[in-house]
Amino acid sequence: MTSGGTESNNTALYGIASQKKGKHIITSSIEHDAILEPCKHLERESYKVSYLPVDKYGLIDPEDLRKELSHDTCLVTVMFANNEVGTIQPIKELARIAHEKNAIFHTDAVQAVGKVAIDVKGFGVDLLSISSHKINGPKGVGALYIKKGVKISPLLLGGGQESGLRSGTENVANMAGFGMACKLARDNLDQNISHFKKLTNRLVSRVINEIQGTTLNGHPEKRIPNNVHFTFLGVSGEDLIIKLDENKIAASTGSACSVRIQRPSHVLKAMGFSHEQITGSLRLTVGTTNTEQEIDDTVEVLKKVVKELRTVSPYKSKYNF
Ligand SMILES: Cc1ncc(COP(=O)(O)O)c(C=O)c1O
Incomplete structure (x- = not known):
C-alpha cells in the first residue's frame, strides 16, 4: 500500500x-x-x-x-x-x-x-x-x-x-x-466500459457535428473510454471552464490533480499543438453515475458558451464561425 x-x-x-x-x-x-x-x-x-x-x-x-x-x-x-x-x-x-x-x-x-x-x-x-x-x-x-x-x-x-x-x-x-x-x-469492468463508451461516443459525435471548428485530441481508438479531450478553435479553455462551472459542469484543461498555477500543457506541446490549439483545449471525463441526459445537457451548454466566447475572441476575424 x-x-x-x-x-x-x-x-x-x-x-x-x-x-x-x-x-x-x-x-x-x-x-x-x-x-x-x-x-x-x-x-x-x-x-x-x-x-x-x-x-x-x-x-x-x-x-x-x-x-x-x-x-x-x-x-x-x-x-x-x-x-x-x-x-x-x-x-x-x-x-x-x-x-x-x-x-x-x-x-x-x-x-x-x-x-x-x-x-x-x-x-x-x-x-x-x-x-x-x-x-x-x-x-x-x-x-x-x-x-x-x-x-x-x-x-x-x-x-x-x-x-x-x-x-x-x-x-x-x-x-x-x-x-x-x-x-x-x-467485477463491473465490462459493464462500466460499455457505459463510459456509450456516453463518450455520444459526447464526441454531438460536439464534433454540432460545434464547428472542434477536434477530438488523443488517439481516436487507443484511448481510455471515459475521457474526451477537445480543442475548440478561437476560444480559451480557461474561460470555457469558468462558464461550464457556472452551469455546474466540471471540466479541466490540463492535469486535474495538479496544484500548479496554469502553464501550457507539456502533453499537448509534445504532441505538436500550436499555442492557439493548446489554449482552446478542454478535458471532460465521465463516471459510472453520469447519464445520457447529462451528456445532452453538457452539449447544449457547450454550444451556447463556445458561441458566446467566440464573439469576443481575439481570433474572431480569423475564423468564420
Ligand atoms: C497519470 C497519473 N499519475 C499519477 C497521479 C497522482 O496520483 P495521486 O493523486 O493518487 O497521488 C495522477 C493523478 O491524477 C495521474 O493522473
Whole structure:
C-alpha cells in the first residue's frame, strides 16, 4: 500500500534507481508530474534521463525506445494511459523491448485501472502504480504492484511494515476501502466500459457535428473510454471552464490533480499543438453515475458558451464561425 499514485511512482523510480547499477532512465515526454519531477531530481543526482517523443496522437513509437536503451538503462517508465488526452500506450511491446536489455519496466496505470482490463502478467510489467480515488475508492491511498523477484529499496525506513517496503503503521481503513473499490472496479469492468463508451461516443459525435471548428485530441481508438479531450478553435479553455462551472459542469484543461498555477500543457506541446490549439483545449471525463441526459445537457451548454466566447475572441476575424 502507498498514499496514492504519486508515492507509488516515486517508490518505483527511487526504489529501482538505488538498487541497480545503471544510471540511465527512460520515460516519455507526456508523463504526469509524479514521474517527471522525480526524474528531474534524479537528473540532478547525476542520472541521465531520456524523454521519448510522441506523435500527434500522443503515442510512443516502440522503435524509439529500442534506440534509447543501453546496458546502462536501469529503468523504463511509461504511463499506461495519459491523464490529459487519454491515449493508451503499447505497454506489452514496450515492456518486452525494455526486458531485451534487462531494464526494469514500470508503468503509471493510475488512469487506466478500472477503464481497461489490466493483467500485469500478460503485459509483462515489473512494477505498476495504482491510485484508489481514480476508481471511486478513498483518497490518499494507492498501491505499487511489484513482480515477484524484483528488488526495490524502500522510501520509508522504520518498523519494517509491508515486508520492509514501507515502514509505519498501516492505514487499515483506507486499505479496506481501496480493496473494495478494486473489487467493484474488477467485477463491473465490462459493464462500466460499455457505459463510459456509450456516453463518450455520444459526447464526441454531438460536439464534433454540432460545434464547428472542434477536434477530438488523443488517439481516436487507443484511448481510455471515459475521457474526451477537445480543442475548440478561437476560444480559451480557461474561460470555457469558468462558464461550464457556472452551469455546474466540471471540466479541466490540463492535469486535474495538479496544484500548479496554469502553464501550457507539456502533453499537448509534445504532441505538436500550436499555442492557439493548446489554449482552446478542454478535458471532460465521465463516471459510472453520469447519464445520457447529462451528456445532452453538457452539449447544449457547450454550444451556447463556445458561441458566446467566440464573439469576443481575439481570433474572431480569423475564423468564420
Ligand atoms: C497519470 C497519473 N499519475 C499519477 C497521479 C497522482 O496520483 P495521486 O493523486 O493518487 O497521488 C495522477 C493523478 O491524477 C495521474 O493522473
